[in-house]
Amino acid sequence: MASDWSRGSLTVVxxxxxxGAHITAEAEAHIRQADVVFYVVTDEATAFWLRSLNPRARSLAPHYADGKRCLDTYGEMTATILAAVRGGQQVCAVxxxxxxxxVLPAHAAIRQARAEGYPAVMCPGISAEDCLFADLGVDPGRSGCQSFEATDFLIRRRRFDPYAALMLWQVGLVGELHKRPRYDVRRGLAVLVEVLCEHYAAGHTVVIYEAARDAAQSPSIRRLPLADLPAAPxxxxxxxxxxPRGDAPVDPAMLARLGIDARDLVRRW
Ligand SMILES: C[S@@+](CC[C@H](N)C(=O)[O-])C[C@H]1O[C@@H](n2cnc3c(N)ncnc32)[C@H](O)[C@@H]1O
Structure with a gap:
């Protein structure tokens, strides 16, 4: 179906x-120009700033509730965004x-809008992973890099390479699918440690990382032995x-097949 920007449309940024520091010029322009802005952010300062960019900005946070399944929350957020698009508005979801x-509702809203023939685009932004690369000095090209949602990592028994960097998102909620107010994450962390210890030494240093959310803060970088994770939720x-556990072993037969001199590997990094 052809898209028609004179009807409703969706831009996700x-x-x-x-x-204030990481937003792209593209994203800011979309926020300013939209008929209506829906946002999900983690702090009131960002919400206030978004409302200063566009007074028609509204939070989607009321869709969260204790004990509610995350999937239900995301479904409602998607429905709210789509209702405005169908109403003929130029919608910006932030x-x-x-x-x-x-961000499940961001992708769901784009897919649904396009399926209904509305123009829908997503603009890239700076993620927590981008900040981690900068703050921890990690180059994903060095060893490779794997990213999983922590609970998904466990329940699907994800296969991964311990010689490549591993990032586990939502580790503070591991084992939790609902938004339970008194969920004790230590149980999930104990299971996570058990699974990771199949591949790393218990003393392998891991990092609980939080990127700075405003310029006055520093990133929080807590290094600890893997086995200590449950004690440091x-x-x-x-x-x-x-x-990574170390450098991945090199297959000499593959080097030979590709005509690569092993000494060049050392020079490369
Ligand atoms: C629902 S995801 C949202 C990710 C976000 N869209 C992004 O691009 O970073 C929430 C998870 O992102 C990660 N995250 C969010 N803010 C972070 C921060 N300031 N520092 C480190 N990780 C963060 C954590 O793993 C958190 O559980």
Missing amino acids: GTGIML FYGHPGVF APPNATLYVP
């Missing part, structure tokens, strides 16, 4: 992680970080970084 990174906004 991200704020980045650091208030999520923190990169709007397409671990991560907050909901933290990401667990598990450094």
